[in-house]
Amino acid sequence: MTTIHPTAIVHPDAELAENVCIGAYSVIGAHVRIGARTQIGAHVVIDGHTEIGEDNHIFQFASLGAIPQDKKYRGEPTRLIIGDRNTIREFTTFNLGTVTGIGETRIGNDNWIMAYVHLAHDCVVGDHTIFANNASLAGHVTIGNHVILGGFSLVHQFCIIGDHAMTAFAAGVHKDVPPYVMAAGYRAEPAGLNSEGMRRRGFTAEQIANVKNIYKILYRQGLSYENAKARVCQLASSAPELKAFADFFARSERGIIR
Structure with missing residues (x-):
């Protein structure tokens, strides 16, 4: 049974699957689709052409599907697509894609996204990643599977981080990081392999x-x-x-x- 708190505002055109839970004061836009058993906390705003899969847990004060922080954006119906079984913590911001990019921002399955993480337009995130608090991706970034981003890591636009790679606390990624490699430093440099991972x-x-x-x-x-x-x-x-x-x-x- 889908549960919507009386103070939540859900547009009548939004599509909610079975057993979705919408918390107090949350706002769900007209073009939003939410999969079965996904939990939306209090004061969450989900807007734009946003599709969210099954069994996700989105915590309070998240903002998903807002327009991209791109001056070239002109209201095109670009998308945000989120897979299944993701944990998305407080104050996260995921933006729509742009027509000058791939047209969508994509997040895969089984990801653990901590508080204050920002995913800009046209980013692609794989499966089984961990983004620690305040990690931020600029536009057009691609993150592979099983990647770990340390707290306050910053990734420059158009960068790629390969599968099983890891960044240290406050790493500044300005070029691509090969698979399995650990990156550290304000201008990130290789710091060995993610052997423990x-x-x-x-x-x-x-x-x-x-x-x-x-x-x-x-x-x-x-x-x-x-x-x-x-x-x-x-x-x-x-x-x-x-x-x-x-x-x-x-x-x-x-x-x-x-």
Whole structure:
């Protein structure tokens, strides 16, 4: 049974699936679709062409689907799409996409988004990520699966962060971060591998060693970026855990943190 608090304002054209819960004083716009068993806390505003999947928990004071902070935006019906089983904490702000980008902002499944996180227009976030408090993405950022962003991390527009990568507290990401790499510093630099995260996710010692070899090629052998990239792409088919590097370099255009 769907439950809507008497003080909430839900537009009659909004689509709510079964067992959705809308908290006190929340506002749900006309073009919003919310999947089954999703819980919306108090004082949440969900607007725009926003689609939210099943079993999400959105805490109080979140703002989802507001227009992008882009002066070129002219009211186009761009979208925000949120998957399933996400935890979205207090004071988070997720914006719609833009027609000059991909037209939508996308968040996958099973993500843990902490308080005050900002996702700007046209960002794409994968699955099983953790964004600590006050992490912020500028527009057009792509975040892979199993990525962890430390508190107050800032990611420059158009950057890509690869699968299983991690940023330290207050990292300033100005270029792309390869898969499995830890990034630290105001102008982020490589700080080793996210080996502990890999172990927790069941990677074997051999798999971790394979990734360490890639890290050495990228950062320890003195190769030029293009030569290191070519060598890594050549090795990417030799083991399943290395495929993430081929996918990453196929999309990376800004160069990687050095």
